[in-house]
Amino acid sequence: MTTDTPPPHAAPGHITPAHTAHAPAAARTHVYLDIDGVLVMEPTPPMPRGYTGRDVRVRDGRFVPVASAPAIIDRVRALLTTPGVTCTTVSTWEGDAPILFAALDLPEQPWLTLPEVPITFTNSPQIMERKHAAVLAHLESEAATGSPVDRVLWIDDHHPKDAEARAAVAASLPVASAHLLAPWARECLTEQLLDEAVAFVRAEDAVA
16 A cells, blocks of 8 residues: 655645636536545455555545555546546545545646535435535636536536436536436446546537
8 A cells, every 4th residue: 555645736726616726727528526436435345456545645644545446547537638628626525635636646626615505405415415516606606707617527426326316416507418427436437437428528529
């Protein structure tokens, strides 16, 4: 198991509602990316083939154990560096997300603060309520700056596993097209789900 410590530039600047060291450019497709259960999982058996563990030291000095699959991370890196794609992390990692991304050799991305909000979706866990509120606020902010997001790819293991329920969440986003992926927490992103993500991104190229 390896250990990673925060890079000197890990403390993010504040751009409301997203936080980043640099403002993202407008994009055809914006990816909202969760971390736990998507990119990494707890390094406890059983783990899928190809996953290895490491400790990541976050801002408060704690070491957080995580496991990831290099082959999957390579594909995520390719997705996030696709021309016309930008990304914002929507995760309880919040300001520690850039530290984890550096440890995984992923390009640093803006991150959202998760607000405290009342539960409004029936049977929805509060964490998803907070993420939904943060995403809506970010989309509103982007529109207000003259760079509205037209297409959203949102990847989160807290999304409903039922396709109809996911479609309802997608329809709640004020964008022309939204696609939600819901990995299982102990599987994270799979090759199949990444194929689906790439297909959604490439679909925009076909109509651009």
